[in-house]
Amino acid sequence: MSFATLGLSPALLRAVREQGYHAPTPIQSAAIPAVLGGGDVLGLAQTGSGKTAAYALPLLQRVLASRDGGPRRLRALLLLPTRELAEQVGEVLREFARSLPEPLKIAIAYGGVSLNPQLMGLRGGVDIMVATPGRLLDLVEHNALRLDTAQTLVLDEADRLLALGFAEELQRVLGLLPAQRQNLFFSATFAPAVQALADAILREPQRIAIEATPAELPDIVQRAIQVDTAARTPLLRHLIASEAWPRLLVFVATKYAAEHVSDKLWKTGIKAAALHGELSQGTRRQVLAALKANEIQVLVATDVAARGLDIPDLPAVLNYELPRSPADYTHRIGRTGRAGASGVALSFITADSEAHFRLIEKRQGQRVAREQIAGFEPGEVASEAQAVGGIKGKRKSKKDKLREAAAQPTR
Numbered sequence: 001m002s003f004a005t006l007g008l009s010p011a012l013l014r015a016v017r018e019q020g021y022h023a024p025t026p027i028q029s030a031a032i033p034a035v036l037g038g039g040d041v042l043g044l045a046q047t048g049s050g051k052t053a054a055y056a057l058p059l060l061q062r063v064l065a066s067r068d069g070g071p072r073r074l075r076a077l078l079l080l081p082t083r084e085l086a087e088q089v090g091e092v093l094r095e096f097a098r099s100l101p102e103p104l105k106i107a108i109a110y111g112g113v114s115l116n117p118q119l120m121g122l123r124g125g126v127d128i129m130v131a132t133p134g135r136l137l138d139l140v141e142h143n144a145l146r147l148d149t150a151q152t153l154v155l156d157e158a159d160r161l162l163a164l165g166f167a168e169e170l171q172r173v174l175g176l177l178p179a180q181r182q183n184l185f186f187s188a189t190f191a192p193a194v195q196a197l198a199d200a201i202l203r204e205p206q207r208i209a210i211e212a213t214p215a216e217l218p219d220i221v222q223r224a225i226q227v228d229t230a231a232r233t234p235l236l237r238h239l240i241a242s243e244a245w246p247r248l249l250v251f252v253a254t255k256y257a258a259e260h261v262s263d264k265l266w267k268t269g270i271k272a273a274a275l276h277g278e279l280s281q282g283t284r285r286q287v288l289a290a291l292k293a294n295e296i297q298v299l300v301a302t303d304v305a306a307r308g309l310d311i312p313d314l315p316a317v318l319n320y321e322l323p324r325s326p327a328d329y330t331h332r333i334g335r336t337g338r339a340g341a342s343g344v345a346l347s348f349i350t351a352d353s354e355a356h357f358r359l360i361e362k363r364q365g366q367r368v369a370r371e372q373i374a375g376f377e378p379g380e381v382a383s384e385a386q387a388v389g390g391i392k393g394k395r396k397s398k399k400d401k402l403r404e405a406a407a408q409p410t411r
């Protein structure tokens with residue numbers, strides 16, 4: 001299969017070549033003709049599979065074709081759940097648009113930075129808007145743009161945008177869009193409840209689910225290392241030294257942990273920084289740029305970094321703390337092993353998180369062998385709350401309790 005057979009214009013075929021893409025990925029082969037056809041599309045494919053270009057290329061072609069020589073007005077609205085993704089997707093669109101015969105204006109907007117430059121940027125109209133929902137609504141309230149001329153709505157990471165946290169904002173945006181429009185929803189994961197919400201919005205969508213064959217699956221080796229809670233940072237330092245990863249993304253559960261762990265690494269001479277939702281947008285951008293430019297080696301992040309971020313040449317991801325949901329685990333580990341590269345995803349498993357990891361393994365239908373690292377062998381047993389079913393655990397039998405009591409070191 002080649003890009004030339006998918007119906008893209010010569011200008012966009014040139015853009016694809018300039019990006020160094022030789023052949024379309026499976027989601028691109030299926031989605032590009034579907035989007036060009038004008039109908040609704042629901043695209044499901046794993047992270048790192050080329051989803052962005054799958055909708056960006058045909059979208060640009062349709063937007064260009066609909067220009068009528070009149071004043072610039074909004075043709076396509078792309079919603080993303082995080083600021084980083086809005087920026088990343090906006091830049092991909094701008095890069096492809098550079099090859100077009102006519103310039104298209106692509107605006108990017110997200111919260112956490114001042115509104116004024118974004119307001120000014122919309123003067124004279126815009127063809128494509130790439131935004132997070134909250135900031136988009138702010139801009140509409142300031143009369144900086146109208147949504148009623150949009151012909152296409154794209155939800156990337158659609159399952160996140162349809163979930164509860166964004167429900168109200170999304171409903172407001174939908175109310176401002178014309179009823180007659182093309183809807184393109186893309187995601188790697190779709191829970192059944194979210195699927196029902198999508199079904200209520202989409203009209204006779206073409207459903208494109210790319211079941212990756214083993215050969216196409218991202219080459220991610222999963223490892224699970226058993227360790228005591230208190231030994232996680234020393235083990236992390238040990239692994240950074242012994243594995244010599246040029247770059248590492250470490251996931252933790254809270255903003256506090258992101259700061260705390262990165263501080264501890266920094267104090268022992270490892271160049272590390274934290275990334276979480278409470279940092280200013282400028283800092284978040286700087287930190288990501290520093291990782292990409294090799295100015296820092298380790299990024300310690302909360303789940304703001306779990307979805308969609310494309311960090312080139314990231315050989316390893318490490319779950320210092322496990323994510324709450326199995327879907328988030330898939331997204332986190334998908335930051336490595338992208339675009340055909342191989343990667344390793346490690347998870348620290350403490351006595352208290354063992355039951356939760358088993359649930360994650362069950363959901364992904366794959367068991368990961370437990371390992372221990374010499375010098376860091378765990379001695380902890382699960383706390384009562386976890387063991388008695390905090391997270392899908394089994395109530396311990398009397399025998400188990402006695403056995404555990406016997407195994408406890410005497411103080």
Ligand code: AMP
Pocket residue numbers: 020021022023024025028047048049050051052053308310338339
């Ligand atoms: P995405 O899933 O859209 O985040 O894309 C993941 C990575 O794959 C990005 O770095 C893209 O530049 C790259 N990519 C997308 N499509 C292709 C293709 N057809 N050939 C080679 N690389 C691609």
